[in-house]
Amino acid sequence: MKENTLKHIEHTDITQFQSDLIGWFTEEQRDLPWRKDQDPYKVWVSEIMLQQTRVDTVIPYFLNFIDKFPTVATLAAAPEEEVLKAWEGLGYYSRVRNLQSAVKEVHEQYNGQVPNTPNEISKLKGVGPYTAGAILSIAYGIPEPAVDGNVMRVLSRILSIWKDIAKPSSRKVFEEAIRKLISHENPSFFNQALMELGALICTPTSPKCLLCPVREHCHGFHEGVQNELPIKTKKKSTRSVSLAAAVLVNENGEFLIHKRPSTGLLANLWEFPNCEIGDFSTARKQLEQFLLTEYGLQVDLENGVKTKIDHIFSHLKWNINVYFGKINQSDQPNDSSMEIVTEEELAKYAFPVSHQKIWKCYVDERGILN
DNA sequence: AAGACGTGGGA
DNA sequence: TTCCCAAGTCT
Incomplete structure (x- = not known):
């Protein structure tokens, strides 16, 4: 069953897939404020803000937040009231309280340096498997999976995976796939490209397959099921x-x-x-x-x-x-x-x-x- | 595993 | 109006 889920990987030209994906991202990536450099702190802040939140919404908050708290040291020292004020309206407010708590730990326990190992970074409050992989790959160039909703949707289609992405247990299947596919030369661009593809091309509805740089690698497209994927059960009403x-x-x-x-x-x-x-x-x-x-x-x-x-x-x-x-x-x-x-x-x-x-x-x- | 935890935008 | 989201994590 497990072999069956990822059977299409056997028929994927992984080197060519990486090249097509990263080449597209290199040319087409959006100019976003958190892509100006790879400061681990700024990458961290952006990843927390982007959780369940649209890019367009995050941009002004990110600019203001970094202006107010440009470093680990400044955020660690800031009054919580000011930090919450900078998050006002963004939602999921425990994100920023956890962020400041974790930043204080980095300031005190790691001499202000964001840790660069999966084990250490995953222990920080508010840093789950996605955020850990995102920071490690984007800020440090370490080939760790960063599996978010985009990646699960994109991979569901590319590899024709019919797992319910709403189930927590499904994430490890996608992480396993990424470990086999990820570029070790440029894990940062690889992970970001998959998410960018999900945001710009491989969208939840009406994916723009004719513009897709990895269409030739996409088993969902070749099977004509790209609009049936991903499988995602709906949640209860409020x-x-x-x-x-x-x-x-x-x-x-x-x-x-x-x-x-x-x-x-x-x-x-x-x-x-x-x-x-x-x-x-x-x-x-x-x-x-x-x-x-x-x-x-x-x-x-x-x-x-x-x-x-x-x-x-x-x-x-x-x-x-x-x-x-x-x-x-x-x-x-x-x-x-x-x-x-x-x-x-x-x-x-x-x-x-x-x-x-x-x-x-x-x-x-x-x-x-x- | 499933529910708590925000908000604004689009179909 | 109603539903589904959008770069998830915690309990």
Whole structure:
């Protein structure tokens, strides 16, 4: 069965395949900011940002992040608040907390040098099998597989592999294939070329086979099944959660914000006080009760719901009822996870997009009133 | 193994 | 609207 899965490798001219693939990448690769040099730190940052995230989205974040934290030493020394702020809006925020944690370890345990062995680099927080292979091959020229979604899709087609790429167990099949195919002369370009091919030519839908530099090596194309591959089972739909949130302002024009717990969803990001509710019809009462029992705040929320915000995550959906309310200057948080800040100071804190939407609602509404 | 973990874009 | 993503990792 195992031999059968990769049977097409026997009929692949590996040297010619490498040459065609790397030759194409050399000519056609996109000009991307993390391709200016092979600084292991910058390669690392880019690979973490690119996890589950589009190139076009990453570019401005990468430029800003490297501007703010150009080296291992600067990121290791940075306040977490600033680091999270630089990641604000990118999503999967544990990536950047793990990155800074790992960078601190590199700074302290490896004298600031990103390790260059599979064993050492894989121990770093947030560095899984893909990222380890990407850094080792791109920054250090070490022939390790870097198997991401692109590579699994491309190889599924080229080698006509009918394994479900959604299953974690499938990854090792593709790693095995890459170990047989990878160029030892230029593992960096080989790995990047496979991903670039997946992004530009061998796309999820409507692959541009007529433009493909390795079409002659592609068993899926020759079998006419390139549109049937890869096999990928779909995931379950998301569940819905109802929330009520409050934008609370005092006589000084200062706002109450709350820092989320250090684990779980949107960890360590800031938000407007909110709670999960069972029933929209009594949302305001539930929120007032929550503010009293959790934060010791006696608040009269304005009567009407200001807006209803829908926010979709990968695995769940928030339906947020937004309320406005006044607090007194004498109301101080009874909780160290809360702060009272001016509108100007708000810009220093990292908020998830869902709560940026709440703030936008407040600004829009206030603009009408003023 | 399967679910948690974000977001914005395209069909 | 709904679904599927896009250079994955952690638990």
